[in-house]
Amino acid sequence: MGCLCISLILTACSRSTPPDADQTVSASEAQPTSTAHSQQSGKKLTELAGQASMPNESVSKVQQDLVDEQAPYVGRYHVKISCKDDFVQCSEGSAEYILTLAADGSAYRSIVYTGKLFSEKMAEDSNIRTYRRDTWSVNPEDSELVVHLEEGAEFYYRVDKQHNLILDLDRTLDLDNQINxxxxxxxxxxxxxxxxxxxxQ
Structure with missing residues (x-):
């Protein structure tokens, strides 16, 4: 009689388990380690939040500090420049110089002339690309922002109280700056x- 009860209990317990449980376990065990790792590395932060191993907190804090430090400067900046200045290299009138600073550290510069972008032919003739992607960084303590050109040169800007950018000619044209x-x-x-x-705004 006692044996019969035990077998009934075991049978009842085994029925509460989903019928595909054995197949699910065997499928995950059969999966190669590298595939499991690559799938895990591609997950979003929200999917990994409940996992036992937490990300390196010091690295996360540094990244967060960097984001917080740059946040006030993210945005679009512009100025009209006369075509008399070779910096925009247009024939007459004026051009709008636009600098967009993205949160990921990218800096996008474009030059607009009479409401449209320069043609590629004009860009080839003038040695200046009307649209380009560079990077930027900021030093809030010195109120200085630097745009790092992909060629390695750097344009320096002072930041005023309204977070506008003023080109620092002395630093940008410094004769000791060999790359510039x-x-x-x-x-x-x-x-x-x-x-x-x-x-x-």
Missing amino acids: QHLFAAGYPMPTQAYRLIKD
């Missing part, structure tokens, strides 16, 4: 004024 001097010597147009780029 090489860029200008290769034909990249030099700015002639400390332009003030207004941030869009």
Whole structure:
């Protein structure tokens, strides 16, 4: 009688388990380790939140501090520049110089002339690309923002109280800055004024 009860209990317990449980376990065990790892690395942070191993907190804090530090400067800046300045290299009138600073550290520069982008032919003739993607960083303690050109040169800006950018000509054209001097010597147009780029509100 006692044996019969035990077998009934075991049978009842085994029925509460989903019928595919054995197949599910065997499928996950059969999966190669590298595939499981690659799937895990592709998951979103919200999917990993409940896992036992937490991300490195010091790295996360540094990244968060960087985001917080850059946040006030993210946005679109612009200034109208006369075509008399070779910096925008247009024939007459004026051009709008637009600098967009993205939260991921990318800097996008474009030059708009009479309401439309320059043609590629004009860009080839003028040694300046009307649209380009660079990177940027900021040093809030010195109120300085730097746009790092993909060629290695750097454009320096002072940041005013309204978070507008003022081109720092002295630092950008510094003769001791060999990379910048090489860029200008290769034909990249030099700015002639400390332009003030207004941030869009």
